[in-house]
Amino acid sequence: xxxxxxxxxxxxxxxxxxxxxxxxxxxxxxxxxxxxxxxxxxxxxxxxxxxxxxxxxxxxxxxxxxxxxxxxxxxxxxxxxxxxxxxxxxxxxxxxxxxxxxxxxxxxxxxxxxxxxxxxxxxxxxxxxxxxxxxxxxxxxxxxxxxxxxxxxxxxxxxxxxxxxxxxxxxxxxxxxxxxxxxxxxxxxxxxxxxxxxxxxxxxxxxx
Amino acid sequence: xxxxxxxxxxxxxxxxxxxxxxxxxxxxxxxxxxxxxxxxxxxxxxxxxxxxxxxxxxxxxxxxxxxxxxxxxxxxxxxxxxxxxxxxxxxxxxxxxxxxxxxxxxxxxxxxxxxxxxxxxxxxxxxxxxxxxxxxxxxxxxxxxxxxxxxxxxxxxxxxxxxxxxxxxxxxxxxxxxxxxxxxxxxxxxxxxxxxxxxxxxxxxxxx
DNA sequence: ATTATTTATCACCAGTCGGTGACATGTGCA
DNA sequence: TGCACATGTCACCGACTGGTGATAAATAAT
Numbered sequence: 001x002x003x004x005x006x007x008x009x010x011x012x013x014x015x016x017x018x019x020x021x022x023x024x025x026x027x028x029x030x031x032x033x034x035x036x037x038x039x040x041x042x043x044x045x046x047x048x049x050x051x052x053x054x055x056x057x058x059x060x061x062x063x064x065x066x067x068x069x070x071x072x073x074x075x076x077x078x079x080x081x082x083x084x085x086x087x088x089x090x091x092x093x094x095x096x097x098x099x100x101x102x103x104x105x106x107x108x109x110x111x112x113x114x115x116x117x118x119x120x121x122x123x124x125x126x127x128x129x130x131x132x133x134x135x136x137x138x139x140x141x142x143x144x145x146x147x148x149x150x151x152x153x154x155x156x157x158x159x160x161x162x163x164x165x166x167x168x169x170x171x172x173x174x175x176x177x178x179x180x181x182x183x184x185x186x187x188x189x190x191x192x193x194x195x196x197x198x199x200x201x202x203x204x205x206x207x208x
Numbered sequence: 209x210x211x212x213x214x215x216x217x218x219x220x221x222x223x224x225x226x227x228x229x230x231x232x233x234x235x236x237x238x239x240x241x242x243x244x245x246x247x248x249x250x251x252x253x254x255x256x257x258x259x260x261x262x263x264x265x266x267x268x269x270x271x272x273x274x275x276x277x278x279x280x281x282x283x284x285x286x287x288x289x290x291x292x293x294x295x296x297x298x299x300x301x302x303x304x305x306x307x308x309x310x311x312x313x314x315x316x317x318x319x320x321x322x323x324x325x326x327x328x329x330x331x332x333x334x335x336x337x338x339x340x341x342x343x344x345x346x347x348x349x350x351x352x353x354x355x356x357x358x359x360x361x362x363x364x365x366x367x368x369x370x371x372x373x374x375x376x377x378x379x380x381x382x383x384x385x386x387x388x389x390x391x392x393x394x395x396x397x398x399x400x401x402x403x404x405x406x407x408x409x410x411x412x413x414x415x416x
Numbered sequence: 417a418t419t420a421t422t423t424a425t426c427a428c429c430a431g432t433c434g435g436t437g438a439c440a441t442g443t444g445c446a
Numbered sequence: 447t448g449c450a451c452a453t454g455t456c457a458c459c460g461a462c463t464g465g466t467g468a469t470a471a472a473t474a475a476t
């Protein structure tokens with residue numbers, strides 16, 4: 001009767017399971033130790049298997065990163081909930097967009113790391129992850145786009161890039177430094193303060 | 209007569225010169241290859257000397273980084289020129305402050321890298337450099353501070369942190385990605401556009 | 417000229433890296 | 447049963463890393 005299909009749990013020969021374990025370990029190493037300590041040896045160590053399997057199942061580090069990239073295809077759509085109310089002004093639209101982006105990014109530490117590496121490291125592997133992140137983000141924004149037009153006389157594209165840059169940098173800085181430029185970003189109250197300030201900026205900038 | 213003190217130039221035994229060559233090579237490796245390829249071997253290779261000398265003259269990598277940190281003590285004061293006209297409103301003051309910070313940061317690629325590493329890598333060496341950068345920045349801002357007060361009813365500390373975060377992130381992204389979020393940041397015209405948008409934000413936010 | 421001392425180089429260590437071939441063992445099919 | 451294959455393990459390679467002790471060579475002091 002011991003010939004059941006899942007007897008002992010764990011060390012059974014199960015390609016799919018080891019495959020997933022390697023993938024999970026890879027994401028884990030990336031999120032915790034960063035790109036510095038990312039390699040076949042460390043991933044195999046954390047996955048509890050031989051590194052040879054990484055070459056067999058993923059074709060090496062490159063293929064492994066590719067798999068992680070595919071895994072990130074919907075990182076923001078999954079995390080950012082749809083806005084409760086449909087925005088009726090351009091200012092509101094930017095506000096909800098930025099709020100959704102921030103909440104999604106704050107939930108996904110791996111994407112945070114990738115965003116940070118984008119500007120700190122231009123190795124091929126990082127570029128690969130960066131591309132996957134960017135594509136998913138672009139698709140999400142495209143889906144959020146409505147028919148609202150920005151006020152006249154303002155460079156909306158540049159302004160929004162500035163706002164997104166600020167939001168992103170605050171999140172990255174909060175994870176590693178706990179704040180930025182004297183502004184604490186640890187507790188929920190801290191974040192409420194930051195989001196209030198950001199919302200005020202948006203409203204004043206896009207005031208009709 | 210050949211016993212002059214600086215005869216052939218170069219391969220003479222000159223501790224001070226080698227010391228400086230190592231320091232320069234270290235900054236060079238950091239700025240070009242990043243923290244990834246930073247180590248005694250690569251620095252010694254670039255400096256054209258034996259790595260043993262790094263241990264002798266700096267006490268290892270840690271001391272070398274420390275020396276680089278001291279070298280960065282006045283990075284912003286040296287680069288940011290004093291404002292042409294003394295700002296007469298809080299809005300103007302923020303504008304000149306941010307403008308000076310941006311121009312100084314854009315000129316110093318090493319500090320750019322350090323700023324990027326701050327949020328991407330929390331190794332002890334990075335923290336050391338980050339600290340040196342932060343101290344120099346804080347001293348500069350303290351020196352720029354005037355008696356101007358922000359308008360009532362606005363969280364100036366949070367707002368300024370947001371603005372600085374945006375400026376910094378745009379600069380970092382421009383160096384590695386050539387732009388951010390669809391906004392090109394390569395040519396001078398690109399930067400003029402970004403700075404205009406930023407100035408507009410500041411004026412609208414801090415309008416009296 | 418003969419020491420002492422500084423400056424620089426070399427050879428080597430143990431450890432890790434990415435990568436690969438040979439091998440053992442469990443699983444399913446004939 | 448026996449065979450073929452899939453799965454997993456091990457040992458090893460060359461290259462690189464940080465780090466150190468011994469040694470050569472040039473300068474300074476006597």
